[in-house]
Amino acid sequence: MPRSGAEARRRLQQAALELYRERGFDQTTTAEIAARAGVNERTFFRHFPDKREVLFDGEADLRAALARAVAEAPADLQPLEILLFAFRKVERILEDNRPFAEPRLHVIAVTPALRERDLAKTASITEAVAEALRRRGVTDRLAGLAAHTGWAAFHQAIQSWIDDSSQSLDAHLLQAFDDLRALSATAPPAQARPGD
Template sequence: MPRSGAEARRRLREAALELYRERGFDRTTAAEIAARAGVNERTFFRHFPDKREVLFDGEAELRAALTRAVVDAPAGLEPFEVLLRAFRESARGLEASRPFAEPRWRVVAETPALRERELAKHAWLTEAVVDALRRRGVGAGVADLAARTGWAAYQHAVQVWIDDPAPGLDAHLVRAFDDLRALSSTGSSPADGS
């Protein structure tokens, strides 16, 4: 039995992911996750409100980190540069947790209820980035467009990294932002192959 709350939470996340991969999300219960993790069902619900949220643990921390990174970026940077810095910082954590991130991404991609929850997460995080850009003095329309476009580039980089981890998530992220810049430049097109 795990002794700390953090250890129980970690074990619940791992157990859920194992079971979702073995049986599928729909055929797995919170009780089964708890049993696999070596805790009781009450402990599961102390940590997570439902079986979906096991895969979205850390969302509030990510939102806070992205907001802080945007707000604290050096003055004088263009919105895209601010976003690239912020996403590169958050990417380090994702890259460090690849053993969980990769199978999690695959489970979410295969499960409609989880894809819906993932889209809600993206919208919530995008709004936080918009608000952080506005706090830097970026106009509402530009902040919204930059956050949505930057988030799309981030998600593209993560997907490419899942399929091709060798260069690292940071390299894929820089490439995605470079490709966006090239797409927006007159007469330029991004290099093929990403």
């Protein structure tokens, strides 16, 4: 039996991930996850509201850390540079969780219910980041665009890091933002609107 709540939580997450990979998400019950983790089902529900959330633990911490990092970024940075600063601040959260993150991404990719939950979590994070930018005086329109674009670059960096661990997450993140800058630098001028 796990001795602490943190240990039980970690074992439940690992058990769920193993079972989802072996049997699939839909074929796995919370009772089976609890049994694999060496706890009872009541303990599962003390830690997680449902079997989807077991793979999304830490999302609230990441969201709060990103909002805090946006607030702490140097005053002279532009919105995308603020986001790069913030993403670099939270890299440790992901690096410490890499053994869980890689298989988790594969399970989410093949499970529609988990992809749906992942999209909801992403929306929550990007809205928190956009709100943090607004509090810094970035206009509403630009804050939303920066948050979505920055998150896309961050997600790209994470996927590249999972696929190629020969470089650090930081190196992949810097490359993703360099690519983003290159895309915007080479974009053709905006087309004239009809009637202009």
